[in-house]
Amino acid sequence: MTTTSPPQPGDLSLPARPGWPDATGHFGVFGGRFVPEALIAALDELTEAYEAMRVDPVFLEEFARLQRDYTGRPSPLTEVPRFAEHAGGARILLKREDLNHTGSHKINNVLGQALLTKRIGKTRVIAETGAGQHGVATATAAALMGLSCTVYMGEEDTRRQALNVARMRLLGAEVIPVTTGSRTLKDAINEAFRDWVTNVETTNYVFGTVAGPHPFPAMVRDFQRVIGDEARVQVLEREGRLPDAVLACVGGGSNAIGIFTAFIADEGVRLLGLEAGGDGVDSGRHAATITGGTPGVLHGARSFLLQDENGQTIESHSISAGLDYPGVGPEHSYLHDIGRAEYRPITDAEAMEAFALLCRTEGIIPAIESAHALAGAMKLGRELGPDALLLVNLSGRGDKDVETASAWFGLGENGAPTDEDDRAVEAGRGADPGPGMDTDQQPTEGAVSNDRVVAGQDAGETA
Amino acid sequence: MSRLAQRIAAAKAEGRAALIAYLPVGYPDVDASIAAMVAAVEAGADVIEIGVPYSDPGMDGPVIQEAVEVAVRAGVGLRDVFRAVEAVAAAGAVPVVMTYWNPIERYGVERFATDLAAAGGAGLITPDLIPDEAGAWIAAAERADLDRVFLVAPSSTDVRLRSTTAASRGFVYVASTMGVTGARASVSDAARVLVARTREARPDIALCVGLGVSNGAQAAELAAFADGVIVGSAYVRELLEGRGADGVRALTADLAAGVRRAGVPA
Ligand SMILES: Cc1ncc(COP(=O)(O)O)c(C=O)c1O
Numbered sequence: 128m129t130t131t132s133p134p135q136p137g138d139l140s141l142p143a144r145p146g147w148p149d150a151t152g153h154f155g156v157f158g159g160r161f162v163p164e165a166l167i168a169a170l171d172e173l174t175e176a177y178e179a180m181r182v183d184p185v186f187l188e189e190f191a192r193l194q195r196d197y198t199g200r201p202s203p204l205t206e207v208p209r210f211a212e213h214a215g216g217a218r219i220l221l222k223r224e225d226l227n228h229t230g231s232h233k234i235n236n237v238l239g240q241a242l243l244t245k246r247i248g249k250t251r252v253i254a255e256t257g258a259g260q261h262g263v264a265t266a267t268a269a270a271l272m273g274l275s276c277t278v279y280m281g282e283e284d285t286r287r288q289a290l291n292v293a294r295m296r297l298l299g300a301e302v303i304p305v306t307t308g309s310r311t312l313k314d315a316i317n318e319a320f321r322d323w324v325t326n327v328e329t330t331n332y333v334f335g336t337v338a339g340p341h342p343f344p345a346m347v348r349d350f351q352r353v354i355g356d357e358a359r360v361q362v363l364e365r366e367g368r369l370p371d372a373v374l375a376c377v378g379g380g381s382n383a384i385g386i387f388t389a390f391i392a393d394e395g396v397r398l399l400g401l402e403a404g405g406d407g408v409d410s411g412r413h414a415a416t417i418t419g420g421t422p423g424v425l426h427g428a429r430s431f432l433l434q435d436e437n438g439q440t441i442e443s444h445s446i447s448a449g450l451d452y453p454g455v456g457p458e459h460s461y462l463h464d465i466g467r468a469e470y471r472p473i474t475d476a477e478a479m480e481a482f483a484l485l486c487r488t489e490g491i492i493p494a495i496e497s498a499h500a501l502a503g504a505m506k507l508g509r510e511l512g513p514d515a516l517l518l519v520n521l522s523g524r525g526d527k528d529v530e531t532a533s534a535w536f537g538l539g540e541n542g543a544p545t546d547e548d549d550r551a552v553e554a555g556r557g558a559d560p561g562p563g564m565d566t567d568q569q570p571t572e573g574a575v576s577n578d579r580v581v582a583g584q585d586a587g588e589t590a
Numbered sequence: 591m592s593r594l595a596q597r598i599a600a601a602k603a604e605g606r607a608a609l610i611a612y613l614p615v616g617y618p619d620v621d622a623s624i625a626a627m628v629a630a631v632e633a634g635a636d637v638i639e640i641g642v643p644y645s646d647p648g649m650d651g652p653v654i655q656e657a658v659e660v661a662v663r664a665g666v667g668l669r670d671v672f673r674a675v676e677a678v679a680a681a682g683a684v685p686v687v688m689t690y691w692n693p694i695e696r697y698g699v700e701r702f703a704t705d706l707a708a709a710g711g712a713g714l715i716t717p718d719l720i721p722d723e724a725g726a727w728i729a730a731a732e733r734a735d736l737d738r739v740f741l742v743a744p745s746s747t748d749v750r751l752r753s754t755t756a757a758s759r760g761f762v763y764v765a766s767t768m769g770v771t772g773a774r775a776s777v778s779d780a781a782r783v784l785v786a787r788t789r790e791a792r793p794d795i796a797l798c799v800g801l802g803v804s805n806g807a808q809a810a811e812l813a814a815f816a817d818g819v820i821v822g823s824a825y826v827r828e829l830l831e832g833r834g835a836d837g838v839r840a841l842t843a844d845l846a847a848g849v850r851r852a853g854v855p856a
Pocket of ligand 1: 335448
């Protein structure tokens with residue numbers, strides 16, 4: 128196991144990048160640029176400006192200052208022993224991206240791309256968003272840097288993440304609900320590309336994940352790798368050893384690449400990406416792109432995707448808006464191909480069980496996206512046993528998910544939901560409380576109870 | 591030998607630009623879409639650009655999106671596209687397929703080239719496949735003697751105009767404006783500049799202008815400096831608004847008259 132000194136966290140100028148992608152953005156057979164010719168000039172401009180910026184000391188200093196003073200980096204590492212009791216006793220360390228300003232890892236990337244936008248002299252940014260976290264982060268950076276901002280969000284997602292829509296509007300961004308196709312993230316990306324090709328002279332596309340055409344997968348990775356660079360130092364300092372496995376949820380894959388990259392060369396460290404299994408991969412209603420998909424081209428790059436026999440994209444399903452995407456970044460397809468990372472599905476029910484457990488055992492409300500990584504840790508911990516040390520990326524906090532979770536668990540002012548409750552039905556269930564909450568919990572002694580709301584130390588366990 | 595180049599040259603010999611009509615397979619259904627294509631041929635279109643329905647048409651505006659979504663939901667696939675190719679060839683126009691890349695990758699590039707050639711197709715227009723990524727397709731097209739039509743845009747650098755036109759065969763698709771498909775009030779200024787730049791990059795290939803053309807007057811303007819005029823959304827609108835093959839015929843008559851008013855300096 129190597130303990131050679133890792134690169135300075137977040138220092139983009141150091142050549143510690145993996146040996147991929149190649150100069151034209153290919154990770155093996157994956158990646159590249161499958162876009163209209165009209166966008167090539169803008170992508171070339173971005174690539175050149177970014178390559179110059181990433182070694183420019185003025186940029187590096189400004190970026191480091193924003194990460195420290197604005198985002199609040201470095202984010203801490205938190206050990207979660209009470210949660211870990213449910214993970215076969217393995218030790219679990221959380222990388223706390225949920226504590227970043229705006230509530231997720233998305234801000235890391237956005238600050239970099241917003242600085243790049245100013246550098247190339249553009250005055251308007253556009254973004255796609257699923258859970259709304261990338262949209263909120265983009266709206267935030269735009270407010271900070273005086274850029275005008277338009278965010279495309281599937282209509283379906285504007286409903287299930289209404290809090291984030293309000294946040295974006297408060298921050299001065301225009302939010303455009305997208306009503307084409309499946310009305311989720313995939314269609315928001317299509318609309319953002321259409322906007323970009325029309326307005327490219329004034330507008331930069333701040334892409335939210337490690338997917339899309341070159342240079343986005345490599346550039347977003349560079350902006351997100353601060354997560355793993357920090358965590359590797361933190362784990363070594365604290366434990367004197369590397370973790371046995373690093374786990375992260377995978378939507379497009381940016382928080383996962385962000386924490387994986389520092390560990391790629393550490394061959395003894397397992398890298399595990401958790402995909403959204405929805406109702407189960409066999410049900411066909413899921414977003415587990417690598418587990419249940421095939422290679423193809425979507426949104427500007429070759430990668431795994433969910434598609435039918437005609438090459439049409441299949442609509443994905445997940446309780447988590449941020450993972451509800453039928454594609455995945457090309458570097459993940461490559462890491463899967465060469466066997467460096469593993470990808471496993473986590474169902475909605477498993478994720479919500481882990482969600483409830485972290486709330487109840489550690490006092491941390493995770494994003495439902497991140498709860499997929501937590502559920503993966505529960506499973507892997509049981510496989511590896513008590514000697515294992517697991518590093519989990521807690522990519523975001525769950526404030527935005529309170530309504531979805533309340534509907535799932537049958538909480539809320541009016542007690543248990545009914546089949547008439549839209550959100551309960553939308554969350555994939557009717558009047559039955561979802562797994563993760565005990566139906567027969569006793570109210571805490573002394574608590575004022577209306578006989579409906581349940582609470583307690585041990586909630587979250589299921590049989 | 592390029593059938594697209596031949597047909598466009600034949601139009602030129604008549605002192606006019608070629609008329610290229612885009613229609614997607616499967617709207618309102620497969621048979622009706624093929625009937626619309628045949629109607630366009632009968633009314634004077636030289637080339638039919640046969641659209642493959644795709645779930646994520648990133649370069650298309652609302653009109654084409656709406657039609658194509660119906661076809662995607664109905665499960666229309668390349669088997670239906672080959673039927674359309676055969677019908678257009680039988681009606682006497684040159685069929686060229688226009689498709690986003692993933693349906694071809696899914697079908698298999700080599701298999702597609704073989705089957706397209708067998709159906710009588712001239713080649714492929716690829717809006718999201720640039721020559722840089724097209725190695726497998728160019729090799730397959732070479733083997734099956736098919737045309738490959740790549741796009742140039744106002745934002746293309748001179749270097750890219752040279753490499754893209756060098757990789758093209760049949761004609762070059764000159765996307766006249768920055769943006770997605772859809773009718774526009776004015777098309778000619780940016781198009782004139784881009785056609786001139788592209789011609790300088792490669793003088794010996796036909797240049798056909800598309801994006802935004804919707805009527806005979808615009809077609810006449812473009813025909814003054816382009817070798818062909820491509821019309822898409824205006825055709826699809828005829829079908830969306832329920833005018834069917836008759837609407838397609840009337841639009842084609844207007845456009846065909848427009849390309850014959852070419853030579854009149856705009
Ligand atoms: C908290 C959180 N985690 C994860 C994701 C998924 O994105 P990615 O896979 O790019 O990290 C999102 C997306 O919205 C998110 O908000």
